[in-house]
Amino acid sequence: MSAVIEIEGLRKTFHSLRNGRRVAVDGFDLLVETGQIHGFLGPNGSGKTTTLRALLGLVRADSGRMAVLGEPSPQLLPRVAGRVGAIVESPQFFGNFTGHRTLRLLARAGGVPTSRVDEVLELVGLHDRGDERVKAYSLGMKQRLAVASALLKDPQLLILDEPANGLDPAGIREMRDLMRSLAAAGVTVLVSSHILAEIQLICDHVTIISRGRRVAAGRVDEVLAGHDRHEFLVRVAEPERAAELLRAAELTATVDGGTLVVGGATDATVISKLLGEQGLWVGELTPLRPDLESVFLELTGAGQPWVPRQVDDSALPPGGQGDAVIDLERGVDA
Amino acid sequence: MNLVRAELERLFARRFVQLMVVLLALAFAVTAATTLAGSHKPSAAELSSARAQATEARQSMETHFQQCLARRNGTLPPSDSELYFPTDCSEIDPIRQDRLPIAADFLPGVFSFAQQAEPLLYFLIAFLVLFGFLVGASYIGADLNSGGVVNLLLWRPRRMTVLGAKLGTLLGTVLALAVAASLVYLATFWVIGQTAGLAGRLSGDFWRSLGAVHGRGMVLVLLASALGFAIATLGRHTSAALGAVAAYAVVWELGGRLVLEIVDAPRPDQLMLSSYIGAWLTGEARFYDSQICRGDTAGGGYCEGFYSLTWAPSLLVLLLLTGGLTAAAFAVFRRRDLI
Numbered sequence: 001m002s003a004v005i006e007i008e009g010l011r012k013t014f015h016s017l018r019n020g021r022r023v024a025v026d027g028f029d030l031l032v033e034t035g036q037i038h039g040f041l042g043p044n045g046s047g048k049t050t051t052l053r054a055l056l057g058l059v060r061a062d063s064g065r066m067a068v069l070g071e072p073s074p075q076l077l078p079r080v081a082g083r084v085g086a087i088v089e090s091p092q093f094f095g096n097f098t099g100h101r102t103l104r105l106l107a108r109a110g111g112v113p114t115s116r117v118d119e120v121l122e123l124v125g126l127h128d129r130g131d132e133r134v135k136a137y138s139l140g141m142k143q144r145l146a147v148a149s150a151l152l153k154d155p156q157l158l159i160l161d162e163p164a165n166g167l168d169p170a171g172i173r174e175m176r177d178l179m180r181s182l183a184a185a186g187v188t189v190l191v192s193s194h195i196l197a198e199i200q201l202i203c204d205h206v207t208i209i210s211r212g213r214r215v216a217a218g219r220v221d222e223v224l225a226g227h228d229r230h231e232f233l234v235r236v237a238e239p240e241r242a243a244e245l246l247r248a249a250e251l252t253a254t255v256d257g258g259t260l261v262v263g264g265a266t267d268a269t270v271i272s273k274l275l276g277e278q279g280l281w282v283g284e285l286t287p288l289r290p291d292l293e294s295v296f297l298e299l300t301g302a303g304q305p306w307v308p309r310q311v312d313d314s315a316l317p318p319g320g321q322g323d324a325v326i327d328l329e330r331g332v333d334a
Numbered sequence: 335m336n337l338v339r340a341e342l343e344r345l346f347a348r349r350f351v352q353l354m355v356v357l358l359a360l361a362f363a364v365t366a367a368t369t370l371a372g373s374h375k376p377s378a379a380e381l382s383s384a385r386a387q388a389t390e391a392r393q394s395m396e397t398h399f400q401q402c403l404a405r406r407n408g409t410l411p412p413s414d415s416e417l418y419f420p421t422d423c424s425e426i427d428p429i430r431q432d433r434l435p436i437a438a439d440f441l442p443g444v445f446s447f448a449q450q451a452e453p454l455l456y457f458l459i460a461f462l463v464l465f466g467f468l469v470g471a472s473y474i475g476a477d478l479n480s481g482g483v484v485n486l487l488l489w490r491p492r493r494m495t496v497l498g499a500k501l502g503t504l505l506g507t508v509l510a511l512a513v514a515a516s517l518v519y520l521a522t523f524w525v526i527g528q529t530a531g532l533a534g535r536l537s538g539d540f541w542r543s544l545g546a547v548h549g550r551g552m553v554l555v556l557l558a559s560a561l562g563f564a565i566a567t568l569g570r571h572t573s574a575a576l577g578a579v580a581a582y583a584v585v586w587e588l589g590g591r592l593v594l595e596i597v598d599a600p601r602p603d604q605l606m607l608s609s610y611i612g613a614w615l616t617g618e619a620r621f622y623d624s625q626i627c628r629g630d631t632a633g634g635g636y637c638e639g640f641y642s643l644t645w646a647p648s649l650l651v652l653l654l655l656t657g658g659l660t661a662a663a664f665a666v667f668r669r670r671d672l673i
Binding site for chain 2: 006014041053056058059061074078081086087090091092093094096097105106108109110111149153156
């Protein structure tokens with residue numbers, strides 16, 4: 001598969017008189033290949049939007065190499081801009097224009113046939129509300145309009161920054177279906193979101209960023225598998241006795257109320273056999289699979305309960321200075 | 335071309351632009367209505383009387399001048415010795431006056447187009463300069479502040495083209511509006527002069543002079559529009575342009591002028607932008623400076639104490655200022671992080 005987005009060693013520092021120097025993105029890498037629905041995750045202030053802005057030529061990178069659809073960005077971005085649909089954060093539209101007029105103006109500015117406006121309004125579910133002024137739109141409707149603007153160009157690459165912002169559950173589901181249908185039609189989608197369950201449902205690949213550095217990248221199932229501790233939840237009549245038996249067999253076992261969390265077993269049958277031989281019959285034996293949320297919280301250091309987390313408290317990549325990242329496609333980068 | 339068409343639609347859809355156009359129409363309507371209400375077509379008797387008064391006034395000026403010459407030659411009758419005469423009689427030479435009394439000066443309540451067209455045009459130019467500056471500043475300021483420019487750059491990632499299209503659209507629109515408004519404005523007052531007042535003497539010189547003021551006024555409107563656009567681009571906000579102008583006016587035109595007067599600096603007016611605006615618009619502006627005559631009057635010679643700023647250097651100053659700020663705005667916008 002060919003690369004649609006390539007970012008290598010992206011670095012961006014912001015300077016201000018009041019706050020001094022702040023590194024927003026620090027040697028970040030991203031690879032999105034044709035046909036992927038690629039999730040881009042990171043805590044608030046981790047550098048997601050700065051990365052997307054740099055990629056789209058809205059902020060100037062200090063260093064690094066970027067390419068979009070094979071063209072160096074931002075130098076030759078205009079060559080491929082007609083094939084890239086993007087929304088970055090929540091776009092602001094002119095409140096006095098109707099949704100239809102807003103899109104018509106963008107279509108005109110971008111040299112897109114205005115007949116496409118009705119098509120995209122239909123796609124995002126705004127067809128019947130296209131003649132209303134944007135200032136009368138709800139947050140979710142504005143978000144739909146933003147997605148519609150990104151779709152106007154019939155893009156090969158769609159970059160969506162938090163597209164589910166303000167959407168109701170039905171809207172989130174429609175957005176998910178829309179992305180799937182676009183991907184099925186051959187559109188590559190890069191989507192950043194905080195709704196991790198959505199990303200897990202929609203995306204086939206994921207990149208996680210923390211404090212401006214990549215901390216994980218690869219297929220979603222492989223990223224999850226990389227954090228699978230092979231633990232099982234066991235419900236048994238005598239948990240304390242069961243735990244002793246399992247520990248004696250060099251497994252880890254933690255009693256949690258009436259259940260056990262058992263680690264170190266390669267197979268559930270090992271646990272079942274060990275306990276069954278001692279007359280302890282297992283009522284429940286469930287593998288504990290990590291989900292994207294737990295992996296995200298672990299990697300970004302955002303998982304401490306009851307501790308108010310500051311935006312700059314996110315974890316650095318393994319190695320302290322971010323020298324190594326988990327990349328299941330390339331192995332561990334040094 | 336598509337970008338310019340889209341920008342045109344955006345510009346005309348702006349509430350602020352619509353409001354300013356309404357204010358322009360309102361100011362125009364009020365001025366025209368009050369002029370019309372306060373003027374009447376002079377009767378033959380009124381005209382005859384006014385012409386007689388004008389002739390008398392011109393004769394009086396000539397007599398006064400001749401008396402001045404007579405006093406200089408020592409032939410002034412003793413009965414006239416109480417009259418006041420300037421040291422230099424040429425000051426009151428009727429031939430050297432800017433204008434001589436005419437009949438229209440003696441027709442109270444009668445609007446004379448020939449007499450009033452120029453001041454009326456200055457008023458309109460002042461309004462259009464304000465219009466251009468505010469529209470220019472708000473057009474880009476609001477777009478930068480609201481993220482409209484970012485939206486556009488996602489579609490056309492060519493910053494110079496996008497900003498250039500905006501500036502070009504702004505200048506073209508403001509110029510078209512200003513020319514149309516001023517022509518309709520002058521035509522309306524010409525009709526009022528013809529039907530409910532006096533047209534006056536509309537000679538070739540009159541139209542040439544009025545055309546020159548109009549042309550210079552249009553240039554000033556364009557410069558003001560570009561200036562508002564440039565400062566708002568540099569400051570990322572409409573209020574940056576308004577603040578910069580207010581600060582300049584208070585700190586330099588008022589405060590700076592005061593300080594220069596206290597320290598008795600020579601020719602302080604030539605350090606003020608307002609002087610160059612006035613000189614450009616009127617063709618020439620004269621300023622008094624007491625220091626000019628120091629030394630000259632020691633030998634008893636005559637010294638006026640005035641110096642002039644003409645339109646050519648004034649245009650250069652205005653072009654340098656506007657061009658410099660516009661170039662700076664483009665250079666900054668080219669490299670700026672749009673967040």
